[in-house]
Amino acid sequence: MSDDLGFESLVARYYGPLYQFAFSLTRAEADACDLTQQTFYIWATKGHQLRDGSKVKTWLFTTLHREFLNMRRKVVRFPHFELTEMDQDLPAISPEMVNTLDSARVVELLDQVNEPYKAALALFYMEDYSYKEIADILEIPLGTVQSRISRGMAQLQQLILETPRKEAHG
Amino acid sequence: MDSLRAREVLRLYRPGTTDALDPQMAEALQAVQRDPELGDWFEEHCGVYIAIRNKLKQIEVPQDLKRKILLENIGREKVIPLHRRPPVLWAAAAAIALLLAGTWFLNKPATKPSFTKFHEWKIGEVQRGYAMIGNTNYAQIVSYLTTNHFIANYTLSKALAKLPAEGFATKPYQGKPVTMLCFNGGIVKNGKTNDLYFFVAQRADFADSPSPGKKPRFGHAGKYTTASWSAGDKVYILAGQGDDSDLQQYID
Known part of the structure; x- marks a missing residue:
């Protein structure tokens, strides 16, 4: 499986899903591209530290999410949401x-x-x-x-x- | 588990994923079989999930993004330079190269089996009476397939997912993995059940698999109608009694 960890094959396999995840978080193409590129930059420089090859995809998504949080922290402080409120019923949509x-x-x-x-x-x-x-x-x-x-x-x-x-x- | 609790649990259920393996979800899915009202809600819930998922998966990825990533990072990857690799790695690399060369020589690339032949063979087996493991608990079937590394990441249509399971089989074809799920399609004639046989294999395992996105190809063999199509990396065959439209309802 070591060939699966090759940089090009990793990019080919995951840049699409990572970009889509980033876009769903930022709704801005430039930000989503930046986050995706930044994620692969971090992989290129630190990815060799990951010992378990089966965790690459999770590692990439975790890294992208961390970068997103870092980016957002610089812009806005998250409002606090009370997570103990009662679950509401799902609105009926088709x-x-x-x-x-x-x-x-x-x-x-x-x-x-x-x-x-x-x-x-x-x-x-x-x-x-x-x-x-x-x-x-x-x-x-x-x-x-x-x-x-x-x-x-x-x-x-x-x-x-x-x-x-x-x-x-x- | 009562219907109210089942509904609460199934809020987080995602069709076509491993969610069905969760024991709570599995129990809730059983409640769906018992309660038609819950069944209607569940069908709608799965439909909404699939619709939203499809919309989000349509997010277009910029065409030049991959090229940019590669341009920026190729060569930046931290690898151990060849001259610094310990001699044992050189020896291991040489041994692997020799082994690969030998293996290639002894097993020259085999031609892939024909999907047409696979289709004919499987339908022949269905006509003769397909040997399978009887199990009406779909969640248990999925759990077994997943745990034992058989093909389990297939996509079931909503109509097929609503049918009671009858059993399954995992008999490979020419060494290629195949999962077969059997569903109870209701009574046809003479009080006999119309068993629907749903085969899943890897599309790439066959030379002439249908292209993804194309309409299902229908065929007829004895009292059975068959439909075959591809979606994603999988190729599917559905066989059952009735005409093309009877089968089509389980594909959409």
């Missing part, structure tokens, strides 16, 4: 409602989800990681991952539910 929206609009709505939920939600939808792996990438406890996804999903679905009404009324 696949058809989602399909009426284009991809860019869904990313825009994801961007409106509260900041602490966004990364977990993006990984939930875009990658086939287990909850444990998502917890490892985001460096938070498993239970926190699940509650963030659950609340983030409720917010996103609520936003989707409201979208046609907002657009219908201009």
Whole structure:
């Protein structure tokens, strides 16, 4: 499997999913490109320290997320969200409602989800990681991952539910 | 587990992933079989998940990003220079090179098996009565396939995922891994069950696999209709009784 760790094959395999994850976090092409490039730069200089070849993908996603947090810390201080609130029920939306929206609009709505939920939600939808792996990438406890996804999903679905009404009324 | 609790647990369920292996999820999935109202909610929930996932996966990646990354970093990678590698590594490298050369010589690249032949062979087996391990617990089947490294990362259509499982098999074809899942497609004639046989293999393992994105190819063999198609890195065959449209409903 050592050839799998070759830089070019790593880039070929993961730059797409990493960019998509970065874009879902930043919703800005330039920032998403920067984060993806920065992640591979860190891999090129420090990746040799990783002993377990099977963890490369998780390592790359973790690094990108850390870089995203670093970038955001410089810009804005995260508001504190109370995570002990009751879980709300999922707003009733249908696949058809989602399909009426284009991809860019869904990313825009994801961007409106509260900041602490966004990364977990993006990984939930875009990658086939287990909850444990998502917890490892985001460096938070498993239970926190699940509650963030659950609340983030409720917010996103609520936003989707409201979208046609907002657009219908201009 | 009651339906209310099952619904709570299944909020986090993602179709086509390993979520079904989680014992709580597996228990909740069983509740779906018992409660039609929960089943309707679950179907809608999975549909919404897939729709949002598809939208997010459509995020376009800038075309020149890969080139930029490579330009910036090629040569920056920290590798041990060749002249500093210990002699044992040189010896190991030479041994590996000799071994690879020998292996290549003895096993010249074999031609891939034909998908057409694989399709014919499997349908023949279905007509003769496919030998499988009976199990109606889908979560257990997925768990077994995953744990034992058989093909388990396939995509089931919503309609197929709703059917009760009958069993599975993992018999390879010419050394290529194949997973077969059998679903109960309801009663057809004379009180007989229409078993649906869903085969999954790696697309790259066959020489003439259907191209991804193309419509399913239908065929007929005895009382069976078959459909074959590719999606992602997998190639699929579905076989069951009825006509093309009967089968089509389990593919969409």
